[in-house]
Amino acid sequence: MAERVLTGTRVRNRRLDIGLRQAHVAKAIGISGSYLNLIEHNRRRIGARLLGDLARVLEIDAKLLEDETAASVLGPVSEAAASFPGISVEDARAEELVARFPGWAALVAAQRARIIQLEARTEALSNRLAHDTQIATSLHEVISTATAIRSTASILAETPDLDADWRGRFHTNIDTDSARLAESSQALLGFLDMEMEGGGAQDASPLEQAEAIMAQNGFYLPQSETAEPATFDASADKATHAILTNWAQGAARDAAALPLAEFMQAARALAFDPARLAARFQVPLDMILRRLTHLPASADAPLMGLAVCDGAGVVTFQKPVLDFRLPRSGAACPLWPLYQAMSQPGRALRRVVRLPGAARTPFECFAVAGAVGDVAFGAEPRVVATMLVRPARTNETPDVVGPGCRVCPVNDCAARRHPSLL
Amino acid sequence: MGQRVLLIEDEPNIIEAISYILSKDGWTVHTHSDGETAMDKVLQGVPDLIILDVMLPGRSGYDILRDLRADGVTASVPVMMLTARGQAKDRDMAERLGATHFMTKPFSNADILDCVRTLATS
Numbered sequence: 294m295a296e297r298v299l300t301g302t303r304v305r306n307r308r309l310d311i312g313l314r315q316a317h318v319a320k321a322i323g324i325s326g327s328y329l330n331l332i333e334h335n336r337r338r339i340g341a342r343l344l345g346d347l348a349r350v351l352e353i354d355a356k357l358l359e360d361e362t363a364a365s366v367l368g369p370v371s372e373a374a375a376s377f378p379g380i381s382v383e384d385a386r387a388e389e390l391v392a393r394f395p396g397w398a399a400l401v402a403a404q405r406a407r408i409i410q411l412e413a414r415t416e417a418l419s420n421r422l423a424h425d426t427q428i429a430t431s432l433h434e435v436i437s438t439a440t441a442i443r444s445t446a447s448i449l450a451e452t453p454d455l456d457a458d459w460r461g462r463f464h465t466n467i468d469t470d471s472a473r474l475a476e477s478s479q480a481l482l483g484f485l486d487m488e489m490e491g492g493g494a495q496d497a498s499p500l501e502q503a504e505a506i507m508a509q510n511g512f513y514l515p516q517s518e519t520a521e522p523a524t525f526d527a528s529a530d531k532a533t534h535a536i537l538t539n540w541a542q543g544a545a546r547d548a549a550a551l552p553l554a555e556f557m558q559a560a561r562a563l564a565f566d567p568a569r570l571a572a573r574f575q576v577p578l579d580m581i582l583r584r585l586t587h588l589p590a591s592a593d594a595p596l597m598g599l600a601v602c603d604g605a606g607v608v609t610f611q612k613p614v615l616d617f618r619l620p621r622s623g624a625a626c627p628l629w630p631l632y633q634a635m636s637q638p639g640r641a642l643r644r645v646v647r648l649p650g651a652a653r654t655p656f657e658c659f660a661v662a663g664a665v666g667d668v669a670f671g672a673e674p675r676v677v678a679t680m681l682v683r684p685a686r687t688n689e690t691p692d693v694v695g696p697g698c699r700v701c702p703v704n705d706c707a708a709r710r711h712p713s714l715l
Numbered sequence: 716m717g718q719r720v721l722l723i724e725d726e727p728n729i730i731e732a733i734s735y736i737l738s739k740d741g742w743t744v745h746t747h748s749d750g751e752t753a754m755d756k757v758l759q760g761v762p763d764l765i766i767l768d769v770m771l772p773g774r775s776g777y778d779i780l781r782d783l784r785a786d787g788v789t790a791s792v793p794v795m796m797l798t799a800r801g802q803a804k805d806r807d808m809a810e811r812l813g814a815t816h817f818m819t820k821p822f823s824n825a826d827i828l829d830c831v832r833t834l835a836t837s
Contacts, residue, residue: 433799466728655774684778
């Protein structure tokens, strides 16, 4: 790292930049030329009052002559240079830049800070766009409708001899789809506006950061099969690291109780039926639900997702599958079996559900809630609900559950909390 | 009769548009919009090419693709996956399950036509 730029050096550089002689400056502030010379060569400390006088004569903000201010600017200036490796800068002269052009250097430092802030915000928004069920559902609707319009409009434009009947049908289709597109895009915009106003675009929480790392690992740690401790990126913050460590320890406990080879053999034989697997291995159902969703890709198991929530309804873990993903807290549809299980601890629930609108894949859900951790007299139990979700392979008519009231088109719903944007 | 393509998609206006452009190009187009019964439809008359949407009512396109590749009768039928999700993980999933081609919505008619022609001759 470059050495601190000393105040005397900056005084000298500034004086030379504006073309003043040492004697002139010394006289203006009432000191001798030789004393100013000692100051400029950093051989005398400068008091606050003298620094103020010097700044006035040199026509510069006194703070820009101070050591600490310069040091605080030099770091970001160097970082700014390093962040654009394709641009060749005079690294060795960064100190000189700060000393001779403190205002410009401060501007570069401020811009560097602003870029860091905006990058963090962009990443948070990007994560939200990629993972929020409500946004994903709305975007799917918009994209599907846009696809139909684009394809139909191309036919009309590129087929001059189109039969009159077809022409009429395609015009009608475009009319219908354009109205649908207008509504769905307005709803999406309204939703995003609400998110921005409500703070939805804040930086990712430790839980979201941990989940992103879990997703990078395919929600599976090979170490869990061998009881080896898992290690995570040391740059993750403390809270994120703690969440990941708990997750790894839980996965290892489940794997120890349900060894991979034996479990997969039984799972295939029992058609991945959670209840029969729980009976086969004599373990709690929630352990089976977790194990089924923590398998290596090589196991080639069916698609399965998982959600875990606490007593407040806050989703503390989830592995998304297809268009299934619950909002973190507060905004989820209470009709999901996960929340129904929470009101009936110990009772295993199985329901086939589907989301309304364009995303209509039915999901088979298995949910159960129960106390976790040590049980002690007089101590409040910690109850969590666990739900496995997988694309349904049954002829049962699914119940409709919403992605959340804001973007749910089902109006006749006893669980509705507020009107839908749709 | 031209080569047969089975379009498994649940958006009716997308079905109509794709059916029109493929029919005009000489294909015999069959359509189906339910994921749960899609395999039955395929096995009623194995097509030369399948265009398969990912988000279907009843069953996901990924699960259908998995079954298509596991069945000796349909294992070698070219399958073009359609999806509104263009993320790398979705493409990876499709490739891992054996999709011949992966196309992201919205697409152009020319893209669809080019792809179908290419797959038919590959």
